[in-house]
Amino acid sequence: MVVYSSPVLSLEFDAVKKVLTQDWKGYATSAQFREGIDKTVDYVKSGAVAYIISNTSNQRPVGPEDSKYAASVMPKLFASGVKAMAFVIPQNVITKLALSSFAREQGMPPNVRYFDNLAEAEKWLFTF
Amino acid sequence: MQSFPLPSVFEALHLVMRNFPDQFTEESKLEVEALLEHCLHGLEKSSEKFLGTLFIKAIRKHIGPSVSDENIYLRAFEVPQIELFNFLIKEFPFVREAQSLVNRSIAQLARGHKEVLVLDIGIGLGVQMQHLLKELAAVDSLQRVVLVGIEPFKDALDECARQLENGSYPFLFEFHPLCAFVEQFDFELLKPLREAVSGPLIVNESLALHHIKFLADRHKVIQKVRALDPLAFFLTEPNVDHYEPDFVRRFQNCYNHFFHIFQVIDQLPAGSREKNGLKLFFGREIEDIIGGKDFDRSEKHEPAFRWVEKLKVAGFSMVNRYVGLPDELGCGIDVRYNPLVEGIDFKVGNETVVSILQAACAQE
Numbered sequence: 001m002v003v004y005s006s007p008v009l010s011l012e013f014d015a016v017k018k019v020l021t022q023d024w025k026g027y028a029t030s031a032q033f034r035e036g037i038d039k040t041v042d043y044v045k046s047g048a049v050a051y052i053i054s055n056t057s058n059q060r061p062v063g064p065e066d067s068k069y070a071a072s073v074m075p076k077l078f079a080s081g082v083k084a085m086a087f088v089i090p091q092n093v094i095t096k097l098a099l100s101s102f103a104r105e106q107g108m109p110p111n112v113r114y115f116d117n118l119a120e121a122e123k124w125l126f127t128f
Numbered sequence: 129m130q131s132f133p134l135p136s137v138f139e140a141l142h143l144v145m146r147n148f149p150d151q152f153t154e155e156s157k158l159e160v161e162a163l164l165e166h167c168l169h170g171l172e173k174s175s176e177k178f179l180g181t182l183f184i185k186a187i188r189k190h191i192g193p194s195v196s197d198e199n200i201y202l203r204a205f206e207v208p209q210i211e212l213f214n215f216l217i218k219e220f221p222f223v224r225e226a227q228s229l230v231n232r233s234i235a236q237l238a239r240g241h242k243e244v245l246v247l248d249i250g251i252g253l254g255v256q257m258q259h260l261l262k263e264l265a266a267v268d269s270l271q272r273v274v275l276v277g278i279e280p281f282k283d284a285l286d287e288c289a290r291q292l293e294n295g296s297y298p299f300l301f302e303f304h305p306l307c308a309f310v311e312q313f314d315f316e317l318l319k320p321l322r323e324a325v326s327g328p329l330i331v332n333e334s335l336a337l338h339h340i341k342f343l344a345d346r347h348k349v350i351q352k353v354r355a356l357d358p359l360a361f362f363l364t365e366p367n368v369d370h371y372e373p374d375f376v377r378r379f380q381n382c383y384n385h386f387f388h389i390f391q392v393i394d395q396l397p398a399g400s401r402e403k404n405g406l407k408l409f410f411g412r413e414i415e416d417i418i419g420g421k422d423f424d425r426s427e428k429h430e431p432a433f434r435w436v437e438k439l440k441v442a443g444f445s446m447v448n449r450y451v452g453l454p455d456e457l458g459c460g461i462d463v464r465y466n467p468l469v470e471g472i473d474f475k476v477g478n479e480t481v482v483s484i485l486q487a488a489c490a491q492e
Contacts, residue, residue: 027154027155027158029154060155060158061155061158061159061161061162062158062162063158063161063162064161064162064164064165067162067165089132093135093139093140093143094140094143094144094159094162094163095162096132096134096135097134097135097140097162097163097165097166098162098165098166099132100132100134100166101162101165101166101169103131104169108131113131114131114132
């Protein structure tokens with residue numbers, strides 16, 4: 001079920017698996033990116049989400065301040081019942097660097113990991 | 129901390145540089161920001177990141193202001209100019225050893241002569257010539273050394289004159305400082321000196337000819353040197369094509385060149401303060417090569433084979449009369465004779481960073 005859609009982000013929730021999937025697409029302005037992050041937090045607060053997959057494979061780079069903003073909401077996600085979060089790493093070279101800045105910011109807890117594809121990401125999530 | 133393989137700084141920089149100079153959209157500016165953020169984190173411990181930051185600094189004026197200011201980070205690595213200059217001369221092996229090899233070779237050529245005339249193009253503060261005079265002091269036959277120094281910067285030339293004239297020499301020594309850009313210099317002025325000195329003329333230039341902006345002027349200067357009929361003409365030049373008009377190719381050449389120089393800096397027996405200060409010093413060259421407009425750039429290096437072409441066109445032939453090639457320089461530098469250009473390569477890995485060439489007047 002698609003719970004949010006914008007030109008840069010689609011949020012889809014699988015109620016059976018309790019997985020919320022972020023599918024990022026292309027270049028997002030700072031406002032678009034933050035709105036997507038906020039919508040994710042809002043949906044997670046409903047309490048139904050156990051796992052998040054953030055598919056950044058087609059995402060274009062985000063700025064350092066927006067990376068920090070995304071890292072800052074991670075505690076809220078886990079406080080709302082999320083057990084684990086998996087990222088599908090971007091193809092874009094510089095988005096990879098931006099994601100590594102994000103990873104550094106949020107300190108790499110054991111329930112956050114990065115994968116090359118969705119299938120691996122999902123398989124790992126369900127070990128939690 | 130990272131948990132997935134990251135691309136190299138060069139790979140990311142290469143993407144950014146494709147937008148230079150006037151295709152920086154909001155999206156590509158974000159790319160620069162993301163790359164800069166990556167580079168600024170731990171740049172003091174990573175030559176690659178330091179280099180990446182210097183390249184972004186070099187193109188900054190084409191991108192506009194940003195959230196991260198690399199200057200704030202880089203300022204912490206500044207070292208006073210004079211301290212850096214001394215470090216460069218004494219510790220940086222490319223300059224020290226290249227000049228030392230040339231000086232030994234000049235001294236060998238002077239052996240057996242009572243008089244010698246040395247012309248140094250771009251004499252600067254005269255550091256190499258001070259060392260040369262020490263080498264020449266050991267040449268028993270010499271009774272008179274006449275040195276001509278051409279230098280466009282008067283302050284440097286005045287200081288050079290002071291230093292040289294304070295020296296004591298076992299031969300009669302004359303110094304003729306000539307303040308001029310070599311491409312504007314009237315070489316006819318040297319003819320009386322040439323006739324007044326009984327021994328050979330030896331011409332040297334170290335890291336000077338690449339400052340001549342136009343190729344035609346480079347040819348002319350070399351032809352004018354040839355017309356003086358010197359016994360030898362020594363050139364010490366970085367072996368890299370920064371004359372390249374295509375920006376992306378010039379960026380690739382520049383990155384590759386300084387990447388290897390930074391590998392050497394990392395291995396110098398010095399503290400991180402001096403090493404990072406030296407890297408920052410080279411940032412000014414990168415700024416000129418990458419950030420400068422073509423007509424006002426001054427660091428227009430050319431690879432050795434192009435200097436060889438110019439020398440041969442002017443009527444020189446390359447000669448192998450080097451004396452005392454160093455066996456081991458350390459810091460990953462390999463010094464060897466290169467039969468392709470018939471000169472000496474200072475190599476780091478597969479990259480020749482600096483070349484020394486020695487030309488003599490070809491037989492008619």
